[in-house]
Amino acid sequence: MSVLPPDLDATRFAEALAEMRQAAGADWVFASDEDLGPYRDSFSPVWDTQRERLASAAVAPADVAQVSAIVRIAGRFGIPLFPISTGKNFGYGGPSPNVHGSVIVDLKRMDKVLEVDEARAFALVEPGVSYFDLYRAIEERGLKLMIDCPDPGWGSPIGNSLERGIGYTMGAFRDHFGASCGMEVVLPDGEVMRTGMGALPGAKTWQEYRYGFGPDPAGLFAQGNFGIVTKMGFRLYPRPDHYRTALVTVPRRRDFVKLVEQCNILSDAMLCGEPVYASPLMALMGNPSFAALATKKGGASDAALDAAASEAALPAWQVDLQFFGPEATTRANFAHARERILSAIPTATVIAGEDFPLPATKEQLANVAQPYRSSIRRHGALGVPSLGIWKIVREDGHLGFFPVLARSGEEVFRMQRVMGDALHEFDQLPSYFNAASAPLHWHPHAFQMVFAPPVKRADPAFNAMVDTAMRRAVEVAAEHGWGDYRAAPIYQDAVSETYSFNNHALRRFHETLKDAIDPAGIIAPGRGGIWPQRFRKR
Amino acid sequence: MMERRDVIKLGAGASLTLGLPARALAADTRPVDLWVADSRYPFAGAPMAPALRAFSIDGDVTDLWRDLVDPLWRQPGTGLAGLTGRDALFVLEQLAWSRGRRVVERASYAPETTRLPQLVRWRIAPHHPSTKAHP
Numbered sequence: 001m002s003v004l005p006p007d008l009d010a011t012r013f014a015e016a017l018a019e020m021r022q023a024a025g026a027d028w029v030f031a032s033d034e035d036l037g038p039y040r041d042s043f044s045p046v047w048d049t050q051r052e053r054l055a056s057a058a059v060a061p062a063d064v065a066q067v068s069a070i071v072r073i074a075g076r077f078g079i080p081l082f083p084i085s086t087g088k089n090f091g092y093g094g095p096s097p098n099v100h101g102s103v104i105v106d107l108k109r110m111d112k113v114l115e116v117d118e119a120r121a122f123a124l125v126e127p128g129v130s131y132f133d134l135y136r137a138i139e140e141r142g143l144k145l146m147i148d149c150p151d152p153g154w155g156s157p158i159g160n161s162l163e164r165g166i167g168y169t170m171g172a173f174r175d176h177f178g179a180s181c182g183m184e185v186v187l188p189d190g191e192v193m194r195t196g197m198g199a200l201p202g203a204k205t206w207q208e209y210r211y212g213f214g215p216d217p218a219g220l221f222a223q224g225n226f227g228i229v230t231k232m233g234f235r236l237y238p239r240p241d242h243y244r245t246a247l248v249t250v251p252r253r254r255d256f257v258k259l260v261e262q263c264n265i266l267s268d269a270m271l272c273g274e275p276v277y278a279s280p281l282m283a284l285m286g287n288p289s290f291a292a293l294a295t296k297k298g299g300a301s302d303a304a305l306d307a308a309a310s311e312a313a314l315p316a317w318q319v320d321l322q323f324f325g326p327e328a329t330t331r332a333n334f335a336h337a338r339e340r341i342l343s344a345i346p347t348a349t350v351i352a353g354e355d356f357p358l359p360a361t362k363e364q365l366a367n368v369a370q371p372y373r374s375s376i377r378r379h380g381a382l383g384v385p386s387l388g389i390w391k392i393v394r395e396d397g398h399l400g401f402f403p404v405l406a407r408s409g410e411e412v413f414r415m416q417r418v419m420g421d422a423l424h425e426f427d428q429l430p431s432y433f434n435a436a437s438a439p440l441h442w443h444p445h446a447f448q449m450v451f452a453p454p455v456k457r458a459d460p461a462f463n464a465m466v467d468t469a470m471r472r473a474v475e476v477a478a479e480h481g482w483g484d485y486r487a488a489p490i491y492q493d494a495v496s497e498t499y500s501f502n503n504h505a506l507r508r509f510h511e512t513l514k515d516a517i518d519p520a521g522i523i524a525p526g527r528g529g530i531w532p533q534r535f536r537k538r
Numbered sequence: 539m540m541e542r543r544d545v546i547k548l549g550a551g552a553s554l555t556l557g558l559p560a561r562a563l564a565a566d567t568r569p570v571d572l573w574v575a576d577s578r579y580p581f582a583g584a585p586m587a588p589a590l591r592a593f594s595i596d597g598d599v600t601d602l603w604r605d606l607v608d609p610l611w612r613q614p615g616t617g618l619a620g621l622t623g624r625d626a627l628f629v630l631e632q633l634a635w636s637r638g639r640r641v642v643e644r645a646s647y648a649p650e651t652t653r654l655p656q657l658v659r660w661r662i663a664p665h666h667p668s669t670k671a672h673p
Binding site: 027037038042086087088108132136152154379385386387388390391 | 666
């Protein structure tokens with residue numbers, strides 16, 4: 001108990017923990033330094049510094065009644081709580097809180113898959129359920145349903161969707177919060193509320209009609225701090241019969257503009273899954289002269305990049321396409337995509353990939369039989385949870401800044417140039433924004449690009465440089481209309497600051513709500529950049 | 539009944555070639571329920587402690603977790619030990635924390651290279667009262 005909650009002395013904190021032990025069980029309140037180790041952010045760039053935000057204790061309730069009881073105890077003592085589902089939010093703060101000395105509410109014991117309905121394609125789960133758990137529940141029952149999971153898949157559907165996490169199947173399911181339907185929430189006064197049709201006693205449509213009647217507050221609980229979500233529904237994808245892939249390459253840099261336009265249409269019309277973009281020129285980044293060209297300040301000319309591609313006999317861009325559905329439908333959608341793209345870009349090359357019935361075999365999941373070099377991570381693409389991505393993570397983890405940009409080739413080129421120039425001075429970092437950097441089409445209606453600098457726990461000077469680079473990236477991106485979609489607690493205020501239209505009207509609105517619902521800041525004060533009056537004064 | 543497996547005996551030549559201290563590959567007589575070997579390291583193939591079962595990974599712990607450890611860790615008990623890359627141990631340690639287990643021993647050996655992460659020899663044991671096997 002070396003860390004105390006704000007405004008509380010050790011005696012009063014001990015009284016609070018004693019009450020929490022009464023509520024959740026003596027074995028489920030953790031306060032020793034050893035027991036609190038797992039609640040530190042393993043990827044923190046401020047590890048063991050004054051800026052690291054540590055928990056004072058953690059409590060793991062078993063059910064909703066215990067969550068309510070803990071919230072009421074915290075309210076009486078004025079202790080900020082920080083709820084986590086499985087605490088695997090790595091790159092975005094892990095399980096660490098916004099306020100130093102918060103008590104973590106670890107919801108791992110609430111791990112029941114409460115309902116899976118095959119005919120109506122939804123699931124209702126508790127926060128401690130992981131994607132592995134939900135996948136297993138569906139498999140064990142032999143249901144023809146597919147989940148959409150992040151990669152890695154050890155997080156929870158509730159935690160990931162509340163962070164607005166994403167997956168890799170069809171657009172309607174990739175946006176995990178967008179694919180949620182109905183939630184149960186413990187409010188800051190301990191009251192239990194249900195959203196949408198869950199508010200109507202006896203309704204059988206809680207997981208099917210999200211709105212109910214009147215305003216739908218569900219969005220306030222994503223990246224927010226207005227309550228602790230204890231149940232949540234998710235729409236599931238009726239497992240398609242068949243999966244088919246194809247690769248499209250285009251020879252010139254500017255062909256990318258038309259390629260994106262065509263893929264947007266295919267995606268918006270729900271004719272394909274996630275288009276996975278890449279530039280084969282990335283393979284040349286080990287060549288110093290090409291690397292210098294691709295990272296040139298002000299941007300390299302299209303002609304110079306096309307010449308480099310031509311010399312290396314590589315296309316400028318490629319996109320992996322994926323088709324789901326009945327076998328004949330995937331064939332027809334592939335034929336349509338080929339015709340559409342070749343009509344727009346006659347110099348494009350379209351290569352048929354694999355196709356096979358679902359569920360995939362282990363070999364098919366390994367994605368080793370494509371007749372081309374594919375950028376698809378097949379587990380994620382087919383909604384099969386995996387931990388394999390950790391094989392490619394080095395150092396002591398990384399941070400994540402994924403600015404949102406419009407789905408257009410021109411905008412991608414602009415972000416490459418602007419962000420590349422802004423981060424040019426940070427030459428100890430890999431080049432994340434260069435002429436071969438591709439956008440991610442994770443969210444169904446927006447692109448993102450990647451800035452994920454590594455963290456080295458034993459090298460504080462390196463981490464300080466990374467921290468400076470992160471803040472610069474957030475600031476410069478915002479100057480050009482690009483905002484981060486998700487951030488670690490230590491960066492949430494900086495990101496919130498950039499969403500500043502009309503003198504921060506949105507943040508002031510959130511603060512007004514927070515002051516009304518949770519003036520003492522019991523639930524995750526500071527999360528999403530929303531501080532209650534009690535903490536705003538500091 | 540625990541089956542005692544043969545403990546790997548590596549020649550000094552192998553250790554020297556890899557630059558590893560002998561203790562990295564020394565036999566451990568303490569039994570463990572499951573030994574995890576990382577096939578990316580050529581010498582890490584057989585259990586170095588008496589183990590009920592052994593499981594080989596290539597750095598990716600997905601199958602190990604899904605098929606074996608996740609179901610086992612839903613019950614009390616089950617200790618693990620292994621010689622793996624630190625990337626695999628990172629994942630197992632995170633999972634262990636969420637299931638009331640702890641890494642109780644760890645020793646790092648060969649430094650990380652561009653090809654392979656640092657090699658770590660480790661043990662994971664039940665820690666939380668709910669995970670300790672009843673006598």
